Amino acid sequence: MNEYWNDIFGGAKSLAVGLNITAREFFKPVVTEQYPHFVPRMTKRFRGHIELIPNEKTGAPNCVVCGMCQRACPSGCISLAGEKPEGAKKKVLTRYVLDFTTCSLCGSCVESCKFNAIRFSRDYNLAGTNKDDFVFDLLKRLEDKS
Amino acid sequence: MTVPIQCAPDETFVLNLGPQHPATHGVLRVKLTMDGEYIVKAEPVLGYIHRMHEKMAEDGTFAQYMPNTPRMDYLSALSYNQGYVMAVERAAGIEVPERAEYIRTITVELNRISSHLLWFGAFVLDLGGFTPLLYAFDDREQILDLLEHVTGSRLTYCYYRFGGVYNDIDDEFITGTREFIKRLRSRLPSLYHDLVTGNIILIKRLKDIGFIDADMCRRYGATGPVLRGAGVEFDIRRNEPYSVYPELDFDIPCYPEGDSMARYMVRMDEIEQSLRIIEQALDKLPDGPVQAKVPKVLKPAAGDCYTVVEAARGTFGCRLVCDGTKNPYRLKLRSPTYSNLSLFGEVAEGMLLADALAVMGSLDLVIPEIDR
Amino acid sequence: MDTSIWQPILYLIGIMAFAGLNAAYLGWCERKGAGHVQRRIGPKEVGPYGLLQPLADGIKLMTKQLLVPQGVDGILFRVAPILAMIPAITSMVAIPFSPNIQARSIDLSVLLIFALASIGMMAVLIGGWASNNKYAMISATRAVSQNIAYEIPMLIMVITVVMMTGSMNLEDIAAKQQGGFWNWNIFPVAGESVAQALIMPVAFLIFFICSIAETNRAPFDMAEAESELIAGHMTEYGSMGFGLFMMGEYLNIVVGACLTTILFLGGWDCPLGLLPGVWWFLLKIYILIFTFIWIRWTYPRTQIYKLLNLSWKVLIPFSLGILLLTAIFIKVEGFLI
Numbered sequence: 040m041n042e043y044w045n046d047i048f049g050g051a052k053s054l055a056v057g058l059n060i061t062a063r064e065f066f067k068p069v070v071t072e073q074y075p076h077f078v079p080r081m082t083k084r085f086r087g088h089i090e091l092i093p094n095e096k097t098g099a100p101n102c103v104v105c106g107m108c109q110r111a112c113p114s115g116c117i118s119l120a121g122e123k124p125e126g127a128k129k130k131v132l133t134r135y136v137l138d139f140t141t142c143s144l145c146g147s148c149v150e151s152c153k154f155n156a157i158r159f160s161r162d163y164n165l166a167g168t169n170k171d172d173f174v175f176d177l178l179k180r181l182e183d184k185s
Numbered sequence: 186m187t188v189p190i191q192c193a194p195d196e197t198f199v200l201n202l203g204p205q206h207p208a209t210h211g212v213l214r215v216k217l218t219m220d221g222e223y224i225v226k227a228e229p230v231l232g233y234i235h236r237m238h239e240k241m242a243e244d245g246t247f248a249q250y251m252p253n254t255p256r257m258d259y260l261s262a263l264s265y266n267q268g269y270v271m272a273v274e275r276a277a278g279i280e281v282p283e284r285a286e287y288i289r290t291i292t293v294e295l296n297r298i299s300s301h302l303l304w305f306g307a308f309v310l311d312l313g314g315f316t317p318l319l320y321a322f323d324d325r326e327q328i329l330d331l332l333e334h335v336t337g338s339r340l341t342y343c344y345y346r347f348g349g350v351y352n353d354i355d356d357e358f359i360t361g362t363r364e365f366i367k368r369l370r371s372r373l374p375s376l377y378h379d380l381v382t383g384n385i386i387l388i389k390r391l392k393d394i395g396f397i398d399a400d401m402c403r404r405y406g407a408t409g410p411v412l413r414g415a416g417v418e419f420d421i422r423r424n425e426p427y428s429v430y431p432e433l434d435f436d437i438p439c440y441p442e443g444d445s446m447a448r449y450m451v452r453m454d455e456i457e458q459s460l461r462i463i464e465q466a467l468d469k470l471p472d473g474p475v476q477a478k479v480p481k482v483l484k485p486a487a488g489d490c491y492t493v494v495e496a497a498r499g500t501f502g503c504r505l506v507c508d509g510t511k512n513p514y515r516l517k518l519r520s521p522t523y524s525n526l527s528l529f530g531e532v533a534e535g536m537l538l539a540d541a542l543a544v545m546g547s548l549d550l551v552i553p554e555i556d557r
Numbered sequence: 558m559d560t561s562i563w564q565p566i567l568y569l570i571g572i573m574a575f576a577g578l579n580a581a582y583l584g585w586c587e588r589k590g591a592g593h594v595q596r597r598i599g600p601k602e603v604g605p606y607g608l609l610q611p612l613a614d615g616i617k618l619m620t621k622q623l624l625v626p627q628g629v630d631g632i633l634f635r636v637a638p639i640l641a642m643i644p645a646i647t648s649m650v651a652i653p654f655s656p657n658i659q660a661r662s663i664d665l666s667v668l669l670i671f672a673l674a675s676i677g678m679m680a681v682l683i684g685g686w687a688s689n690n691k692y693a694m695i696s697a698t699r700a701v702s703q704n705i706a707y708e709i710p711m712l713i714m715v716i717t718v719v720m721m722t723g724s725m726n727l728e729d730i731a732a733k734q735q736g737g738f739w740n741w742n743i744f745p746v747a748g749e750s751v752a753q754a755l756i757m758p759v760a761f762l763i764f765f766i767c768s769i770a771e772t773n774r775a776p777f778d779m780a781e782a783e784s785e786l787i788a789g790h791m792t793e794y795g796s797m798g799f800g801l802f803m804m805g806e807y808l809n810i811v812v813g814a815c816l817t818t819i820l821f822l823g824g825w826d827c828p829l830g831l832l833p834g835v836w837w838f839l840l841k842i843y844i845l846i847f848t849f850i851w852i853r854w855t856y857p858r859t860q861i862y863k864l865l866n867l868s869w870k871v872l873i874p875f876s877l878g879i880l881l882l883t884a885i886f887i888k889v890e891g892f893l894i
Contacts, residue, residue: 047871050385054856060380061316061594061855070323070596084352086337113249145252145343146351159337200691208784222695222861311784313775313858319595386776386856389863538695539785539860 086144087160088137091181098185100178102156104130108148114141117148132178139165139173197225200538204233208311208542211552215529215545217538224541227533229526235556242516247273247347247483250513255341257520258554260303262342263289263296264496270345271427271492272503272516276485277347284473285349286429291362291466292332292344294459298369299328300497301452301459304549308449309381311546312390320376327365334358347483349476359467366460373457382453391446395532395544398443405531406524409499410455411548414448416441421495433465445547452549484511498522498549520554568660572649579811580804581611583846590850614800621796629793630687637684637790638798641805644673644680648812653728655825655835666727667715670816671708674771677809678704681773681780684802685790696789699861700780703770706868707777711767713876714760717883718742718820721753727816731824735833741823753886760879761821763872765845768813770864773806775853779861814845 072079081087091100104121116138121130149157167173203214212233218226238257242250254269255262267289274281281289302325306318329339335354336344344351381387397407399415412419418439422430438454440447489506499521506515525548533541585600585607592599600607625634651666653659663669678700685697721742722730734741743761745754770777781789791802818824818841825838859867 043870046385053383053385053388057380057384057855058851060375061851064320064376064596065590065593065851067596069593069598071598073598073601082334082337084334084337111248113245113252143252143256143341143343144338146337147248147251150346150351198691207787219691222699309857313778313782313784314856315591316595316854319597323596380855381857384856386859386863390857390860537860537862539782542785543860 081161081163085159085161085163086146087162088139088142088144088165088175089148089157089177090160091132091135091177092156092158093181093185100132100135100156100181101154102132102135103154104132105154107151107153108157111147111151113145113147114143116141135177137175137177139175140170196220208545209552210307210550213526213550213552213555217533217541219538222538224533224536224538227530227541229529231526231556233556234553236553238557239516239518242513244512246511247485247513250516251346252341252343255343256553257518257557258496258498258501258522258551259340260551261293261296261300261497262340263293263344264494264501266342266345267293267428268492268494268496268501268503270347271494272490272505273347273483273485275490275492276488276505276507277479277483278485279348279479280477281348282474282477283429283471284353285475285477287466287470288350288354288475289345290429290433291354291463291470292335292342292350294462294466295328295332295362296342297497298456298459299325299332301456302328304452304497305377305381308546308549309387311542312387314381314387317377317381320372320380324369324372327361327368331358331361331365334361346476346479348479349474353475359470362463362467366464369456369460377453382449388446390540390543391444391449391547393444393446394540395445395536395547396443397448397528397532401528401531405528407499407528408521408524409496409549410448410451411499411525411528413437413439413451414547415443416447421493421500425493427492427494429466429469430462432469433462435462435465445544448547482511484509489515493519496521498551498554499525518557520557522548522550522552523555526550526555565660568650572646572660576646576649576808576811577804580807581615583807583810584614584803585611586846587850587853590847591854594851594854618797618800623796623798626689626793628689630689633683633687634793635798637680637687638794638801638805640683641677641680642801642808644677645805645808645812648673649815651727652812652815653731653819653824654838655833656728656732658835659728662726662728665725667719667725667730670727670812671712671715674809674812675704675708677805680802680805681790684794685780688790688793690793692786692788693790693792696780696782696786696792699786700773700790703773703777703779703861703864706865707767707770707872710763710868710872710876711771713873713880714764714767715820717760717876717880720880720883720887721745727819727824731819731826734823735826737826738823738828741821741826743821753883756879756882757821759875761817763876763879764821765817766872768817769849769852770868772809772813772849774810774849776856776858777864778858779864782858784858810846810849811842814842814849817845818842 091102093099094101104119106119109117109119118136119132120134121132123130146159149159165173197218197220200217200219201214202217203209204212209215214230214233216228216230217224238253241253250269251266254265258265302321306321309317332342333339335358336342336351397411397415399417401407402412402415402417408419416439418437420437421427423437435458438451438458440450485507487507487509489504491502491504493500493502500519501521502519504517504519505513508514529545529548532544536544589599589607600610603609603613625631648670650660651663651669653662681700682697685693685700718730719725722733724730738744743757745757773780781791786792791799794802818838822841825835826833827837
């Protein structure tokens with residue numbers, strides 16, 4: 040019997056406490072970010088898809104086509120090709136394609152690169168309607184940027 | 186109050202709970218044989234999200250398996266990351282610098298809190314309360330921001346490396362974490378305990394419902410908060426200490442009742458204990474390198490090793506068999522939720538549908554981890 | 558009384574407009590309320606403050622295909638959503654919004670509204686049964702057992718009020734409470750007996766809890782417990798079939814709030830006895846409706862047997878006690894005072 044009254048009065052009190060808390064929260068300012076109107080800034084270490092780093096002087100990619108990133112990638116989403124032009128010492132990148140559909144942003148490629156040639160981008164608005172939208176030609180991207 | 190019921194087989198019907206159902210939180214299917222609202226038999230059906238994670242380990246190098254680990258349990262990704270990294274470190278004999286171990290502890294405990302907060306929200310959502318979910322997400326968002334700041338990602342972190350961590354933490358992270366500890370401590374009593382834990386409706390729905398005793402846990406191999414809610418004080422962090430846990434002072438919450446409320450309370454107390462751990466680890470954080478010298482291509486000697494860590498849902502074990510090549514020969518993962526779910530069939534028998542779903546919520550299921 | 562044909566038509570249009578507006582905009586209120594309780598904004602993109610959101614939702618629901626799944630009872634499946642809506646609108650005929658705004662003054666209006674409310678519950682039963690879906694079926698049976706359990710204490714409370722007033726006409730009940738909050742049934746200090754004033758708040762509370770349960774609102778939304786029964790009786794409904802169920806639910810809330818206001822809160826009376834009018838009535842029902850929303854977004858859901866226990870073990874004994882005490886206070890003049 041004691042429990043019965045406890046349930047009624049204790050219960051009613053707990054319900055009132057709950058209402059009080061939600062009422063207080065009701066008048067507090069909202070905490071959500073209004074996304075399309077306010078665009079969040081990505082942090083320094085944000086992992087977007089990778090992009091090529093241009094050489095500071097020439098603007099050409101730093102990449103020497105060693106293929107370490109290709110080998111390090113667990114999902115095989117990087118494919119690159121290069122050629123050695125006549126008379127040049129180093130290979131020159133001719134094609135760097137990232138298949139973002141299978142990329143899991145683990146960062147193995149960025150870590151494996153010894154030539155400071157790739158980094159994470161800050162792009163996150165990546166919605167698309169076609170699977171082919173996510174096969175990025177990073178070389179073309181770099182040229183478009185510069 | 187589970188009342189075993191007698192009924193003729195032709196009066197029962199089969200209810201497919203899932204694979205698409207709001208309460209299963211993923212593609213879990215439970216085949217329920219029902220008699221009215223009572224469950225006569227519950228049979229979890231798995232395999233809807235099997236991705237052969239263990240086989241994938243054999244195909245790549247040790248490092249290439251890293252991004253797979255957070256994708257098993259996406260809510261406490263760092264624990265899984267740590268479990269795998271520790272297994273490889275043990276196999277290859279890599280010593281981890283102390284600062285890296287502290288960073289691991291801080292981040293993994295933050296991840297544990299975020300996992301428990303999400304569980305809290307989802308559990309109350311299972312019980313029909315929507316608002317606590319968003320309060321919990323508000324706090325979880327702070328953790329995600331903090332972890333994004335150091336790891337670069339928000340959910341499937343791939344932050345630990347063999348012999349250390351990916352990059353060092355900075356002052357911004359440390360002050361942010363300290364602020365977060367203060368914030369969560371101030372919010373826990375009112376927004377969590379007053380609003381939800383003390384609520385008579387919640388108490389009535391959880392107390393004395395879904396008994397899981399220590400014996401049942403042993404039979405099914407249930408670990409984590411389920412086991413601690415059954416009165417067994419078993420926590421890998423204490424029983425088989427790893428990393429820097431022996432140097433930190435923390436309690437292991439343990440409730441002997443064995444009902445849903447006990448499991449709920451264990452997790453709520455664990456949040457507070459994790460805050461304590463983070464606070465101490467931040468105070469003790471030594472200087473030094475965060476990455477040991479590790480050979481470029483790992484080729485551990487032939488042999489096998491087994492490491493366990495305490496993930497948010499229980500014991501995560503990683504058995505690694507190496508044959509001296511650069512690929513693992515075999516990787517067996519022991520995931521806690523698989524064992525925790527196995528006992529659901531026995532617990533749910535004779536229970537009301539609504540109660541059974543409350544019990545299922547209290548087990549804290551993450552389906553991709555069950556199927557792997 | 559004016560007997561022209563225009564009066565009923567005017568009331569018909571008025572009631573339909575009131576019902577339609579409420580059904581549409583309570584959805585908006587609920588979403589805004591839920592949003593702010595959870596520290597979000599809620600609808601904001603469609604129109605200023607998201608005010609055109611109900612319109613957008615309505616257009617979306619109406620343009621969707623009305624899917625009738627295989628194996629359902631075709632006629633009942635189509636009838637159920639309409640049945641959810643009609644009783645709620647019909648009830649408004651009997652509700653006095655102010656002394657001179659009432660479609661029809663009916664002597665037994667209290668009885669009429671409760672009879673109609675029971676038909677409203679039939680919509681859940683029929684919809685759940687006709688859907689040929691196990692979840693919907695469970696929901697339908699739950700709804701009926703819940704309805705039976707909660708109609709009893711609710712009606713006992715109504716009888717208490719009817720005994721105090723001596724009339725089953727809502728207009729009379731409200732008219733008797735005029736002249737300030739001390740005359741209201743919730744705390745009738747100016748009534749015959751002060752002891753009566755002490756038990757009436759409890760009566761109000763019981764009535765309010767029952768009206769939450771009767772309208773199938775959280776935390777008593779057993780029929781559409783989305784984490785157990787997906788959407789209960791509405792699982793198989795899409796497009797406007799679902800829309801009508803939702804509108805029916807909101808209209809039931811409005812009717813429930815109107816009843817509570819008339820029976821306990823003095824109807825159109827101003828708390829201080831000044832300027833009575835329809836504005837006070839509307840203010841009171843919207844405060845009550847806001848409380849409904851507030852409660853929904855605060856508590857977790859109860860479990861069906863705990864819910865029935867609450868009714869049979871707590872509410873019914875208490876309401877019977879209140880009924881008995883009221884009878885004694887009325888019969889024995891000057892009892893305790």
